[in-house]
Amino acid sequence: MQLPSAGVGFQTIHRARSSFWGAPSTISRIESLAAQAHSAGLGDLYIEDISRPRGGPLSGGHQSHQLGLDVDVGLDPAPKRALTAAEREQVELTSMVRPDQRAIDQAHWSPEVITLLRLAASLPDVDRILINPAIKRQLCQDVRGDRSWLRLMRPWYDHAAHMHIRFRCPADQHDCAQAPPPPPGDGCDATLQWWFDQLALPPKPTPPYRPPPLPAACMVVMQAP
Numbered sequence: 001m002q003l004p005s006a007g008v009g010f011q012t013i014h015r016a017r018s019s020f021w022g023a024p025s026t027i028s029r030i031e032s033l034a035a036q037a038h039s040a041g042l043g044d045l046y047i048e049d050i051s052r053p054r055g056g057p058l059s060g061g062h063q064s065h066q067l068g069l070d071v072d073v074g075l076d077p078a079p080k081r082a083l084t085a086a087e088r089e090q091v092e093l094t095s096m097v098r099p100d101q102r103a104i105d106q107a108h109w110s111p112e113v114i115t116l117l118r119l120a121a122s123l124p125d126v127d128r129i130l131i132n133p134a135i136k137r138q139l140c141q142d143v144r145g146d147r148s149w150l151r152l153m154r155p156w157y158d159h160a161a162h163m164h165i166r167f168r169c170p171a172d173q174h175d176c177a178q179a180p181p182p183p184p185g186d187g188c189d190a191t192l193q194w195w196f197d198q199l200a201l202p203p204k205p206t207p208p209y210r211p212p213p214l215p216a217a218c219m220v221v222m223q224a225p
């Protein structure tokens with residue numbers, strides 16, 4: 001299914017280079033997240049890539065977003081007016097992290113960001129949510145009461161202006177290989193500190209990403225008219 005270009009609590013952005021198709025369960029959960037955020041008084045969510053109409057690799061080298069189970073959602077919960085089509089192409093997502101990557105940016109951070117992240121983690125069948133390590137560390141410091149959802153919030157490169165939500169394989173998608181669940185616990189431990197230790201090291205050259213060959217069944221689907 002295709003996510004409508006806008007709806008209660010959300011606006012899609014960067015439509016020229018993004019793709020908004022997903023499993024029906026993914027689309028309904030994005031709409032549910034936006035509606036819940038709207039009810040909680042947050043501004044519209046900016047929605048970026050989901051997947052191509054029949055899945056498969058996205059242009060730009062995304063390794064995921066191939067199954068209709070991933071979505072990128074901007075993290076800035078500030079109120080927003082309805083953008084024009086041209087403005088939606090140009091809009092820049094606001095980073096929640098300082099340029100040095102060591103902490104959140106107090107100029108943009110607010111308790112409403114935590115509200116948004118908690119709502120996302122509370123959706124059904126979330127496999128994990130990728131966020132910048134500095135955002136994870138702030139959650140570790142700030143979240144009181146129920147912290148069980150922090151397990152789903154996984155530190156990853158970038159992801160300072162958007163979160164990447166991945167849903168679990170739908171029950172009727174038999175060829176979908178479910179990733180192992182995140183390790184137990186809230187993740188506020190040495191595995192989180194590792195990310196900050198890396199910042200002090202010289203950057204390692206990353207080999208270019210070489211996508212694996214597509215399964216034959218995928219080729220048939222992608223080349224269908």
Ligand SMILES: [Zn+2]
Pocket residue numbers: 049065070071072163164165
């Ligand atoms: Zn993503």
